[in-house]
Amino acid sequence: MTDGKLRLGVNIDHVATVRNARGSAYPDPLRAAKIAEEAGADGITAHLREDRRHISDADIEALMDGLTLPLNFEMAATDEMQKIALRHKPHAVCIVPEKREERTTEGGLEVAREENKLAHFIAPLREAGCRVSIFIAADQRQIEAAHRIGAEVIELHTGAYCDFHAEGAFDKRDAELARLTDMATFGHSLGLEVHAGHGLTYDTVKPVAALPQVMELNIGHFLIGEAIFRGLDPAIREMRRLMDEARETA
Numbered sequence: 079m080t081d082g083k084l085r086l087g088v089n090i091d092h093v094a095t096v097r098n099a100r101g102s103a104y105p106d107p108l109r110a111a112k113i114a115e116e117a118g119a120d121g122i123t124a125h126l127r128e129d130r131r132h133i134s135d136a137d138i139e140a141l142m143d144g145l146t147l148p149l150n151f152e153m154a155a156t157d158e159m160q161k162i163a164l165r166h167k168p169h170a171v172c173i174v175p176e177k178r179e180e181r182t183t184e185g186g187l188e189v190a191r192e193e194n195k196l197a198h199f200i201a202p203l204r205e206a207g208c209r210v211s212i213f214i215a216a217d218q219r220q221i222e223a224a225h226r227i228g229a230e231v232i233e234l235h236t237g238a239y240c241d242f243h244a245e246g247a248f249d250k251r252d253a254e255l256a257r258l259t260d261m262a263t264f265g266h267s268l269g270l271e272v273h274a275g276h277g278l279t280y281d282t283v284k285p286v287a288a289l290p291q292v293m294e295l296n297i298g299h300f301l302i303g304e305a306i307f308r309g310l311d312p313a314i315r316e317m318r319r320l321m322d323e324a325r326e327t328a
């Protein structure tokens with residue numbers, strides 16, 4: 079039993095990371111986004127960080143102008159980012175926690191403690207027509223809070239599940255997958271659309287893709303890395319194939 083086709087959002091941040099390593103004009107994230115579309119992506123995700131370490135303001139403009147796929151604009155809950163989102167009005171906004179010193183988005187957003195502030199923060203984004211998603215740990219308290227503040231979507235952080243798999247800590251990995259399963263069911267029961275992502279690879283994607291309540295996976299780092307060896311189009315097609323296979327046999 080599934081709730082429909084599982085969407086793949088391809089995160090292109092690390093195309094910009096490679097470009098920025100040399101301060102050159104290439105590789106171009108928009109070109110990567112167009113290849114992703116050809117290869118079966120349903121959306122493009124880009125995270126404009128406060129320090130602009132990968133995606134730049136100009137990239138967001140180029141994506142807004144040049145993309146035919148919906149853009150999922152990832153951002154921290156800051157006034158600066160809210161202004162940028164309200165100017166561009168992307169299809170979706172995903173609110174993530176952001177620490178300057180982290181290498182990637184390490185944990186989920188603390189929604190429960192910041193409920194009022196976040197409710198006010200997302201209201202204008204929703205009024206502007208953006209689908210607001212909150213990136214959170216698979217934690218009932220956080221999911222309830224995301225629901226109360228008026229988010230339409232939660233994205234469950236799959237980083238711990240993937241890390242345990244990579245470490246060979248399979249009992250812990252399975253416990254984390256059970257938690258993701260329970261919390262996807264719980265979020266769905268509240269009427270939230272459930273997404274998932276972070277750290278997913280060919281080895282870890284299928285059990286998450288098989289969860290019937292999960293409607294979208296956002297995947298970046300692994301795909302951009304894999305593109306070095308097999309090319310971006312085949313790398314994405316293989317992910318798409320594994321997702322579809324997991325869904326069909328779920």
Ligand code: PXP
Pocket residue numbers: 089091125152172174182183213233274275276277278296297298299300
């Ligand atoms: N979802 C969210 C909210 C993220 O912040 C990220 C990383 O930017 C991803 C998905 C994709 O994670 P990864 O690049 O590890 O596939």
